[in-house]
Amino acid sequence: MFNKLCLIGVGLIGGSIARAARDRGLCKTIVAYGREIDLDNLKEARRLGVVDEYFINLEAAVKDADCIVIATPVGAIEKVLGELQPYWSDRAVYSDVGSTKGNVVDAAKRVFGSVPSNFVPAHPIAGAEQSGVTASVNGLFDDKRLIITPVEQTDPKATASIQQFWQRLGAIVSIMEVDHHDAILAATSHLPHLLAFVLVDLLGRKDEQVEIFKYAAGGFKDFTRIASSDPTMWLDICLANRQKLIPLIQQLKQELDTMELALENDDSQQIFQTFTYAGQARQRFLDQLTN
Amino acid sequence: MFNKLCLIGVGLIGGSIARAARDRGLCKTIVAYGREIDLDNLKEARRLGVVDEYFINLEAAVKDADCIVIATPVGAIEKVLGELQPYWSDRAVYSDVGSTKGNVVDAAKRVFGSVPSNFVPAHPIAGAEQSGVTASVNGLFDDKRLIITPVEQTDPKATASIQQFWQRLGAIVSIMEVDHHDAILAATSHLPHLLAFVLVDLLGRKDEQVEIFKYAAGGFKDFTRIASSDPTMWLDICLANRQKLIPLIQQLKQELDTMELALENDDSQQIFQTFTYAGQARQRFLDQLTN
Structure with missing residues (x-):
C-alpha cells in the first residue's frame, strides 16, 4: 500500500503497527522517528527488526514517506504536528492513534489554521498495560475496533486510504464524528x-x-x-x-x-x-x- | 476426616466443597439439604455425583452428620441457623462460607443467645460470576485464601478441625478477628x-x-x-x-x-x-x- 511508512514513536502501538504492516506486506520500508531520549527504544526496535531504520532527525525520517502515523502519547501530538509542519507533504497521508480525538483536531487547527485535508485522525481500541516496543506484537489489532474521525475538510481519498490500511492491519474500522x-x-x-x-x-x-x-x-x-x-x-x-x-x-x-x-x-x-x-x-x- | 458431611445449599461453593472433599477422600458420605424450590439443583447435584443424597427435610439431612457447612447466600444464614437449632449436635462441627462474618456471628447470637462453641465461621475467597451446582468444580479452592473467624467462645478443637478440612480442600487458611x-x-x-x-x-x-x-x-x-x-x-x-x-x-x-x-x-x-x-x-x- 505504501512505499515508506514513518512512525512517529515506536512503542506498543507504533511497534505493533510496524510488525503487522510488515507481516501483511503493506509497506516497502518502515522507519521510526523518536527523540534522543527515546534512543534505547529506537535501537531496540531496529534490533528486533520491527523497523528498518530509525531517526532522531525528523526531516530525514519523513523524507519520501507516503504514510506518516503519529504514535506518541496524546499529550505530545500538538508538539509533533508543529514539528511536522515544515515538512508536510501533499503526497502523503497522515494519521495518529490518540485515544482522544477532539484535542487532536483542535491541535491541528492551532498548528495549521485548519485540519489538513490529508490528516485522518484515528484511534485503535487496543492496547495493554505494558508499553514500549518490546511489548509490541504482530496481531495486536486483529479483530479489534478502530475508529476513524474525519472532519469536514478531510479528503475522502485520504480517509479511504487510512481505512484500508487499518483493515489490512486486521482491525474492524468504524467512522464516527469526533465529538461522538x-x-x-x-x-x-x-x-x-x-x-x-x-x-x-x-x-x-x-x-x-x-x-x-x-x-x-x-x-x-x-x-x-x-x-x-x-x-x-x-x-x-x-x-x-x-x-x-x-x-x-x-x-x-x-x-x-x-x-x-x-x-x-x-x-x-x-x-x-x-x-x-x-x-x-x-x-x-x-x-x-x-x- | 468426617463420616458424613452435610451441605446446607449445594451451589457453586457447596458443590465445589463436595467435589473437592470427595476427590481428596475427606468424607465417607456427602449429602445436601435444600428447599423444595431448589429441587432441580439438588437433583442435578445428585445426577452429577456431586453428592450421594439430597434432602428437603432438614432433620434427615443432618442426622449423624459430623460436619455441617452452611453454603447458602449470606442473607439466608440466620434463617438456616434457626432451623438447625432443634437438631444442633455437640458431636458435630458447624461452619459457613458467608462473605461477611459480623452478621453471621450476630445471627448466631440472636438464635442461640451466644455463638455455639462448635460453630466456626469461615469465608473462602473464591467464586466466580456463575452460580449453581453446574458451575461447581473440584479445584475451586486450590491455593485460594480462606479466612476463619473464630470468636472468644469457639472451641479451639472445632477451629482446628475446620482449618484442617479447608487446608485439605486446597485452601491457604488464615485466622482473623471477625471485625477485621x-x-x-x-x-x-x-x-x-x-x-x-x-x-x-x-x-x-x-x-x-x-x-x-x-x-x-x-x-x-x-x-x-x-x-x-x-x-x-x-x-x-x-x-x-x-x-x-x-x-x-x-x-x-x-x-x-x-x-x-x-x-x-x-x-x-x-x-x-x-x-x-x-x-x-x-x-x-x-x-x-x-x-
Whole structure:
C-alpha cells in the first residue's frame, strides 16, 4: 500500500503497527522517528527488526514517506504536528492513534489554521498495560475496533486510504464524528480507568493495604491490573477528554450517593434494581447484536 | 476426616466443597439439604455425583452428620441457623462460607443467645460470576485464601478441625478477628463489586449504551464481567457489611471530588500522583511479600 511508512514513536502501538504492516506486506520500508531520549527504544526496535531504520532527525525520517502515523502519547501530538509542519507533504497521508480525538483536531487547527485535508485522525481500541516496543506484537489489532474521525475538510481519498490500511492491519474500522467518539470513549475507557486508579489509590493508602492486596478477590485484582497502566498516558488522556469525563464523574458520584442512601435505609429494592440492571446490561447488548 | 458431611445449599461453593472433599477422600458420605424450590439443583447435584443424597427435610439431612457447612447466600444464614437449632449436635462441627462474618456471628447470637462453641465461621475467597451446582468444580479452592473467624467462645478443637478440612480442600487458611475480616473484605471485594454494578448501571442507561458496549476496551469489559455476578448474593453481602462499606463509599466520593477538581484546574501533578501511586501499589505489595 505504501512505499515508506514513518512512525512517529515506536512503542506498543507504533511497534505493533510496524510488525503487522510488515507481516501483511503493506509497506516497502518502515522507519521510526523518536527523540534522543527515546534512543534505547529506537535501537531496540531496529534490533528486533520491527523497523528498518530509525531517526532522531525528523526531516530525514519523513523524507519520501507516503504514510506518516503519529504514535506518541496524546499529550505530545500538538508538539509533533508543529514539528511536522515544515515538512508536510501533499503526497502523503497522515494519521495518529490518540485515544482522544477532539484535542487532536483542535491541535491541528492551532498548528495549521485548519485540519489538513490529508490528516485522518484515528484511534485503535487496543492496547495493554505494558508499553514500549518490546511489548509490541504482530496481531495486536486483529479483530479489534478502530475508529476513524474525519472532519469536514478531510479528503475522502485520504480517509479511504487510512481505512484500508487499518483493515489490512486486521482491525474492524468504524467512522464516527469526533465529538461522538470522545463521548463514547470517556464512558467505555477513560472513566473506568480513572475509577480503577482512584480505587487502588484509596485502598493502597490504608493501614491494612498489605492485607487488602493479600486477600484481593476477583474484583479488586482486576482493578489493580487496570491501575497498573501507564500513568503518564492516562493523565494525558483524562486531561485531553476532561470535558466529557467530568460530567460522567459527577453522574457516578450521584449514583454512589443513591447507593449509600439505599444501604443506610436498608432499601433492598433500590440496590437490587441497580445490581440487576447492571448484571443484565451485557446480555441485553449481546441480544441486540444478534437481533 | 468426617463420616458424613452435610451441605446446607449445594451451589457453586457447596458443590465445589463436595467435589473437592470427595476427590481428596475427606468424607465417607456427602449429602445436601435444600428447599423444595431448589429441587432441580439438588437433583442435578445428585445426577452429577456431586453428592450421594439430597434432602428437603432438614432433620434427615443432618442426622449423624459430623460436619455441617452452611453454603447458602449470606442473607439466608440466620434463617438456616434457626432451623438447625432443634437438631444442633455437640458431636458435630458447624461452619459457613458467608462473605461477611459480623452478621453471621450476630445471627448466631440472636438464635442461640451466644455463638455455639462448635460453630466456626469461615469465608473462602473464591467464586466466580456463575452460580449453581453446574458451575461447581473440584479445584475451586486450590491455593485460594480462606479466612476463619473464630470468636472468644469457639472451641479451639472445632477451629482446628475446620482449618484442617479447608487446608485439605486446597485452601491457604488464615485466622482473623471477625471485625477485621469485614473491614478487609469491604475494601478488597465488596466495594469493587458495588462500584462495577454502579458503573455498568450508569453507562447501561445512556442513549449510546449499545455503542458503549460495542467499543468497550479493556477497562469497561472487566467491569461488565464483575457486574454480571449474582445480584441477589451481592445485595445480601452489601447490606450485611454496610457498616464497613458506607465509609468506604464516602471516601471514594471524596477521591472522585479531588480528581474532578484536579481535572477542572488542569492540575496534572495531583492526577499524576494519584495514578502513579495506584500503578505502583501492586508492585509495592509484591515487594513486601518477597522481603
